[in-house]
Amino acid sequence: MIRSALLALALALPLAGQAQVDASIVPEDAPDWLTMEDAIATAQGEDKIVLVYGYAAWCGYCARFDADVFTDDAVQAYLAENYAPVRLDIEGADSLQFFDARVTGRELGGAMGISGTPSNVFVDTDGSLITKLPGYTDPETFLYALQYVREEAYETTPFDQFIAARRTGLSLEQAMGDLVAPPREETEAQ
Amino acid sequence: MRVSYHPGYVVPLPPRHAFPMAKFSALHDLLIAEGVIRPEGVVAPREADWGDLLLVHTTRYLDALATGTLTRQEERRMGLPWSEALVTRSRRAVQGTINAMTMALLDGVAGNLAGGTHHAMPDHGEGFCVLNDVAVALRVLQRSGWLRRALVLDLDVHQGNGTAHVFGGDRAWPAGGVYTVSVHGANNYPFRKPPSTRDVGLPDGTGDDAYLATLSPLLPEVLAEADPDLVVYLGGVDVVADDRFGRLALTRAGLAARDRFVCETVRDAGVPLCLLLSGGYAARRAPGQAPKTLARQTADLHATMYRQAAAVYGDDSGRTNLTPTPSTGPAAEPRLGMAMDGSGPAFPLRRPPA
Numbered sequence: 001m002i003r004s005a006l007l008a009l010a011l012a013l014p015l016a017g018q019a020q021v022d023a024s025i026v027p028e029d030a031p032d033w034l035t036m037e038d039a040i041a042t043a044q045g046e047d048k049i050v051l052v053y054g055y056a057a058w059c060g061y062c063a064r065f066d067a068d069v070f071t072d073d074a075v076q077a078y079l080a081e082n083y084a085p086v087r088l089d090i091e092g093a094d095s096l097q098f099f100d101a102r103v104t105g106r107e108l109g110g111a112m113g114i115s116g117t118p119s120n121v122f123v124d125t126d127g128s129l130i131t132k133l134p135g136y137t138d139p140e141t142f143l144y145a146l147q148y149v150r151e152e153a154y155e156t157t158p159f160d161q162f163i164a165a166r167r168t169g170l171s172l173e174q175a176m177g178d179l180v181a182p183p184r185e186e187t188e189a190q
Numbered sequence: 191m192r193v194s195y196h197p198g199y200v201v202p203l204p205p206r207h208a209f210p211m212a213k214f215s216a217l218h219d220l221l222i223a224e225g226v227i228r229p230e231g232v233v234a235p236r237e238a239d240w241g242d243l244l245l246v247h248t249t250r251y252l253d254a255l256a257t258g259t260l261t262r263q264e265e266r267r268m269g270l271p272w273s274e275a276l277v278t279r280s281r282r283a284v285q286g287t288i289n290a291m292t293m294a295l296l297d298g299v300a301g302n303l304a305g306g307t308h309h310a311m312p313d314h315g316e317g318f319c320v321l322n323d324v325a326v327a328l329r330v331l332q333r334s335g336w337l338r339r340a341l342v343l344d345l346d347v348h349q350g351n352g353t354a355h356v357f358g359g360d361r362a363w364p365a366g367g368v369y370t371v372s373v374h375g376a377n378n379y380p381f382r383k384p385p386s387t388r389d390v391g392l393p394d395g396t397g398d399d400a401y402l403a404t405l406s407p408l409l410p411e412v413l414a415e416a417d418p419d420l421v422v423y424l425g426g427v428d429v430v431a432d433d434r435f436g437r438l439a440l441t442r443a444g445l446a447a448r449d450r451f452v453c454e455t456v457r458d459a460g461v462p463l464c465l466l467l468s469g470g471y472a473a474r475r476a477p478g479q480a481p482k483t484l485a486r487q488t489a490d491l492h493a494t495m496y497r498q499a500a501a502v503y504g505d506d507s508g509r510t511n512l513t514p515t516p517s518t519g520p521a522a523e524p525r526l527g528m529a530m531d532g533s534g535p536a537f538p539l540r541r542p543p544a
């Protein structure tokens with residue numbers, strides 16, 4: 001998938017001596033990216049979270065994020081069930097509808113506090129920001145982040161402990177218990 | 191044709207909410223203007239009794255609705271922000287369906303200019319559905335002796351998971367007397383689909399011909415199998431190509447042909463027919479277009495079913511013998527507003543762990 005995307009990129013730029021990154025090209029095996037307005041509507045109607053993927057066309061790590069992470073089967077399956085994903089060109093000049101506001105990609109990226117790319121912003125159905133995940137992550141970590149936000153585990157658990165629990169297959173309580181309280185001796189049978 | 195409608199079917203939502211709330215009043219105005227229904231044929235329902243709702247919904251859920259104590263997750267799952275007005279509206283729509291089913295049994299055909307909220311579960315709301323009017327109304331009518339067996343024909347593009355769940359015990363037909371049929375987009379919401387008596391999942395992009403080729407043999411077959419006292423038709427218009435949520439590709443002509451076929455087949459079988467709206471989220475909005483336009487477009491699609499019913503059944507059914515009641519006062523303000531805050535820590539933002 002990665003290779004074919006890069007190949008397509010190379011074929012698309014036959015005259016360029018050095019292939020340039022163009023993160024605005026979406027790999028074929030991509031999630032169902034929605035428009036902002038459709039994403040908000042879908043999130044409201046289908047109990048999903050709006051995932052705003054902030055990218056810039058020249059951003060090499062964005063192209064990698066597209067190729068490595070968004071093509072991952074587990075990521076795609078989890079996204080399909082739980083998220084309404086939108087690509088946001090944070091330098092975009094086209095206007096889009098974000099709830100009451102008619103804004104450009106650049107304006108919205110700024111309002112969301114996206115200072116670097118790639119950046120993933122989690123938005124609730126009422127327009128409030130849930131959280132942000134800046135930078136590149138591997139597919140596994142990204143999947144955990146998707147689960148972390150969806151399960152609202154941030155209410156109780158730091159992200160690193162959440163990941164540790166998922167990796168070891170322990171329950172959150174067990175993982176937290178290991179870190180919070182030493183194992184207690186068995187109390188007398190009652 | 192008599193229909194249930196009340197101005198209180200429309201309650202305020204936050205600006206730009208995906209649910210086209212104004213479609214209910216727009217549909218009423220359109221059908222009156224076209225002469226499909228007459229003012230004296232409009233029966234305004236009061237709110238359904240809590241006791242009736244208890245035939246389907248749990249005490250815990252109804253209590254949370256009444257007191258405004260749904261959790262944030264519950265509210266989000268419902269897809270609509272809680273308000274007292276929303277609860278009143280939802281109870282009114284349930285009574286509208288109870289009345290419409292009763293009028294259908296009396297007149298041969300009748301409808302509710304709302305209802306078909308088929309995603310609502312006993313213990314929670316989801317997918318813009320607060321209360322399951324179909325399930326409550328059928329249980330009310332069964333209990334009161336108005337009917338024994340019913341066929342729920344759910345052609346909304348989304349599977350009728352709430353209704354299927356409630357009547358799940360009826361899978362061993364005819365145990366509980368409600369035969370549920372759902373023809374829907376296989377890849378569409380809801381992700382988990384509890385089995386109806388008959389489920390038909392269609393692939394994305396299904397057009398008029400394939401859709402009607404599926405429905406034509408199916409409807410006579412389930413009518414024969416269910417032998418119902420009443421057909422409850424959820425004529426969701428989210429099957430059309432440019433629906434925001436639909437994924438299917440019916441044309442307006444295809445939609446009209448579908449509704450025509452249902453009305454004719456059910457009439458010819460000699461079974462009373464109750465029409466319910468269910469879903470419809472018309473076309474995409476062009477930049478700068480007002481949300482009202484979208485609601486009017488949706489209402490125009492919903493009107494198809496009533497136009498077809500009026501053509502098939504004629505104008506004789508349902509002379510007035512009930513009068514509309516006046517509307518209630520202004521509804522409460524929506525509870526949720528929009529909050530945008532780009533500041534704060536990177537991850538997580540909402541509530542850092544203690």
Ligand SMILES: [Zn+2]
Nearest residue numbers: 346347348469
């Ligand atoms: Zn629907």
